[in-house]
Amino acid sequence: MIATELPSTSSEISRALRDIYPHVGRFERLLLRWRPYICPFHKILARVPPDSCTVLDVGCGIGIVSCLLAIFGQQSRFRRIVAFDVSKDAIRTAKQAKLRLGNSVDFQTVEKTSPWPEGPFDTVLCIDVIHHVRADEQNGFVARLTSCCHEGSTLIIKDISPTPWWKAIMNFLHDLFLSRQLVHHRKEQEIASWLEQLGMRVIENSRQDQLWYSHYLIVARNKSS
Numbered sequence: 001m002i003a004t005e006l007p008s009t010s011s012e013i014s015r016a017l018r019d020i021y022p023h024v025g026r027f028e029r030l031l032l033r034w035r036p037y038i039c040p041f042h043k044i045l046a047r048v049p050p051d052s053c054t055v056l057d058v059g060c061g062i063g064i065v066s067c068l069l070a071i072f073g074q075q076s077r078f079r080r081i082v083a084f085d086v087s088k089d090a091i092r093t094a095k096q097a098k099l100r101l102g103n104s105v106d107f108q109t110v111e112k113t114s115p116w117p118e119g120p121f122d123t124v125l126c127i128d129v130i131h132h133v134r135a136d137e138q139n140g141f142v143a144r145l146t147s148c149c150h151e152g153s154t155l156i157i158k159d160i161s162p163t164p165w166w167k168a169i170m171n172f173l174h175d176l177f178l179s180r181q182l183v184h185h186r187k188e189q190e191i192a193s194w195l196e197q198l199g200m201r202v203i204e205n206s207r208q209d210q211l212w213y214s215h216y217l218i219v220a221r222n223k224s225s
């Protein structure tokens with residue numbers, strides 16, 4: 001296995017995704033090519049602590065972040081990456097991802113109300129999932145995320161922000177036309193305050209807007225660590 005640095009620019013990630021997903025259709029390939037320019041994957045990867053060995057990717061979709069971590073993480077890092085999603089189709093595509101010899105990700109389909117994979121996990125990722133969870137279920141969903149974190153683990157949440165309103169409309173239209181789903185926006189301040197109430201220490205709550213899309217990135221750790 002070749003140990004290399006995590007990609008640090010949108011264009012590097014775009015190129016990597018072309019190699020990881022040669023099996024997807026033409027339209028999906030086009031989306032994969034451009035998504036790194038509207039979603040700050042490189043900023044997410046940069047927040048994964050270098051001493052993380054075990055990673056849980058909640059709502060992984062086709063597994064973009066997990067595959068990037070598996071391929072580009074240093075040889076000794078990420079001994080176990082578990083990634084799950086409610087979508088069987090997404091997990092089927094994820095399982096076909098072209099990883100380098102020796103890399104692996106444990107992709108699983110998990111029903112909405114089923115138990116999540118057993119930890120402990122050093123890093124828990126939740127990328128662009130919360131806005132797909134019904135507004136009245138989001139608090140409970142965030143509580144589930146924190147329950148996967150042991151003392152010292154890191155929770156990284158990236159999602160779309162409802163402010164400013166015109167960028168929120170762009171997010172809304174994007175998901176309506178590309179995923180045919182309604183978005184359930186939630187202010188990042190509210191997510192951060194839930195995390196604090198749940199015993200996490202928010203160490204970063206930043207805006208990571210790209211083009212006309214508004215993103216926030218929250219990094220939280222156990223208060224005890």
Ligand SMILES: C[S@@+](CC[C@H](N)C(=O)[O-])C[C@H]1O[C@@H](n2cnc3c(N)ncnc32)[C@H](O)[C@@H]1O
Nearest residue numbers: 059060061064085086087090112127128129132
């Ligand atoms: C916009 S996609 C993001 C996928 C991936 N995290 C990424 O950034 O490429 C949102 C994903 O969340 C998944 N999802 C929605 N609700 C979920 C839930 N309750 N549990 C697990 N996955 C969920 C959807 O099936 C979808 O694949």
